[in-house]
Amino acid sequence: MKQLNIFTKSVLLAALAVAVTPALADDDDRIYAQNHAQYITHQAAGEKALQQVGGGYVKDVEFEYHDFSKKEYFDVEVIDKKGQEFDVRLDARTGKVIRVKRDD
Numbered sequence: 001m002k003q004l005n006i007f008t009k010s011v012l013l014a015a016l017a018v019a020v021t022p023a024l025a026d027d028d029d030r031i032y033a034q035n036h037a038q039y040i041t042h043q044a045a046g047e048k049a050l051q052q053v054g055g056g057y058v059k060d061v062e063f064e065y066h067d068f069s070k071k072e073y074f075d076v077e078v079i080d081k082k083g084q085e086f087d088v089r090l091d092a093r094t095g096k097v098i099r100v101k102r103d104d
Contacts, residue, residue: 032063039063039072039092048095049076049088056080063092073098 032039040048046058059077066072072092079085085103090096 028063028065031065040074040090040095042074044095045074045076045090045092046078048090048097049074049078049086052088052097052100053078053080053086059085065092 042061042063046061049061050056050058056079059079060075061077062075064071064073064075074090074092076088076090077085078088087099087101087103088097089099089101091098
């Protein structure tokens, strides 16, 4: 009987974890859509990142929002004219470059 009780509790905990997971999912796209007037565009973020590394092409642009720290930024992956990849982080409101990191 005791083993069945432990098994039942384990199943219930697993079901609860599955039910809660969507609530913890990445909500960045929704936040950007609801507040887009406060932020630069994805295109502007890509253009600023390209300027920062001296040209090339944009591989990816992602808006990031961290609820705990209230930080909002764009992470932009850029391939420069020499084929080197860079991650450029920009302030989502101002477009100011926060960080440039070359991927090795």
